[in-house]
Amino acid sequence: MGALFTDAFLTSLVLGALTAGLPLLLAGLGEQISEKAGVLNIGIEGMMLMGAYLGFVVAYTTGSVWLGFLGGAVGGMAVALPMVVLCIRLGLNQIVIGIALTLGTEGLTALLHHFQFAQSYPRLPAVPTLPIPGLSELPVIGPALFDRPAIVYLAILAVFVTAYVFRSTQLGLALQAAGDKPAALDAAGVDVVNVRSFAVFTTGALAGVGGAFMAEVGAGIFVPFMTNGAGFIGIVLAMQARGNPFWVLAGALLFGACLSATTALQVAGVSIPTDVIQMLPFAAVLLVLVLFGRRASLPAALGTHYVRGAR
């Protein structure tokens, strides 16, 4: 086994964990914001997928990576819009609509892809990296962690920003109240529906960027159904993180490492069917749920519709 742990293997493992983990991080972070505000956002898988599709299309047509990420955010928010209108404004079942949005986005993006790209399967050029002076010279972790596209650093920064917002701002307080005791928030003169709508749109934007990252940085191509459950893993991350964004980061890197183990093992010359490796992240998620399931904490009003004045 000693031969496994060469520099090349370790670099590709860390790099892969980051590349595969980053979409999970953004999805988990987004879901955490929704859940904090009391919305169980099952549609996040659809938001990621739409982000991946639109991010790819925009990056491909404009040639701009950043416009691509913007397109991803818009795509995610476009799927968040029906969620806001139907679940938060009208009070329809969040789970049923979430499933509908995920199914619909899967069908729609696959359909659009079929009509636009099925003949050509265009690829995007590699996204340029932004080496951090000094740190990127480090052995093994240098090229894997500090010579990455700028969006990676922004995503990590988003963890700190989210933690700050949760802990030290009025907005964080309002989000938490919307999830734990919406009536109290209402009594304090803050519109619960608006706070929750804001949360879901933010989730859509973050998940959309996560999807765009998968298409632009991860794969360089859009493939139908490419998110393959990443949004759902994001939901688990949010559940287990108990409201703390830093746990989302840790979990995302752990599951990312599982997802990327295939490539790393191939670098090391070990051949295992990809299906075995594809089981790893989901097995890891279930193991985490078995070990710590009881400790998952969710807001009291999660999944319930708030009607002003109703008991």
Add this chain to the structure above:
Amino acid sequence: MSGTGSETTGMGAAGATLAPGGRGGAWRERGRLVVMTLGPILGALVLSGLLLLVLGVDPLAYYGYVVERGLLSPYGVQATFTRMGPLLLIAAGLIVAFRAGIWNLGGDGQFLLSAVVVAALAPLLAPLMPVWLVLLAALLVGALVGAAWSLLPALLKAYQGVNEIITTLMMTFLGVSFANVLVKLFFRDPTTTVPQTRTLPVADRLPRLFDTTVSSGVLIGLVAIIAVHVVMTRTAFGLKLRIVGANPRAAVHAGLNVPLLTVLTFALSAGLAGLAGAVEILGVQGNVRADWNPAYSLTVIPLVFLARFNGFASIAFVFLFSVLSIGGESAARRTGVPNFFTLVVVAILLVMLGVTEYLDQRRRAAGR
């Protein structure tokens, strides 16, 4: 459709409502149900048709082709009835779970693993015993495999309170990959170049009905969904499950063993999904190719909601969906619209259903 008049299960709750629904004339109530059922269907077809227009496909030609190939042609309508078998079993399983307030979203994993195990087992048993015994054993094994794949979510839900939406979805992703591992590494037919299981000879499959190509799986499906409907609406056991679904805390106070009932619900629901996998293999496919995953379960969920968890109404919607799905597969070859389109129709249908329910509630609240 017996019983529809007294049952209105809103989208607001996963479980069934126990109280009888609307007041007023029976005819008005029926008319309301017809509007609330046909409205979303028409709306979904129109909106999906608009999407086809955007994609440059003539929607009328597309739908016409779907109806012709899924319903009017003799081959098509027989394929439609055959397709109904596994879908009805999945619907039956979903009705059990949803009425008991449990979100079993893991049907695809339960279905696929059962299909793979049955496809591996049946050709081995076929030379050893009479056909009826092979089929019986395979159906039983399929149901057990399906139920087994729900055990972990069931125990986590019953004893740890872990949200089953997440765990069942995770088990589906795990199960789909695991099914591929089984096909590629363990159950692979050594005589074929493509990774797939051994093929069950046509003579050893579920018998066809009369002189048609319709598999008798559709009968198994019909019996199962009617049995489920009767058990859930007419028996003490069904009432217990519905109480757990409507209000788990009240169920505890009523002295019900909620954890046990939860595990039982999972086992029944997943067992039926597993049975669906067995029926698909024994009646239609005969083998499992690697990477085969029809993903029936997630698309049946909207149908069950549309039927408001009523077994008889579910039969009608499963029939409609089968027409759309069989016709859509033919149309994919003819019109160049891939079958993903069916997913869009189902999703729009679900949203339209929600909006209709909302409008109906508003109208009732205004009339009170």
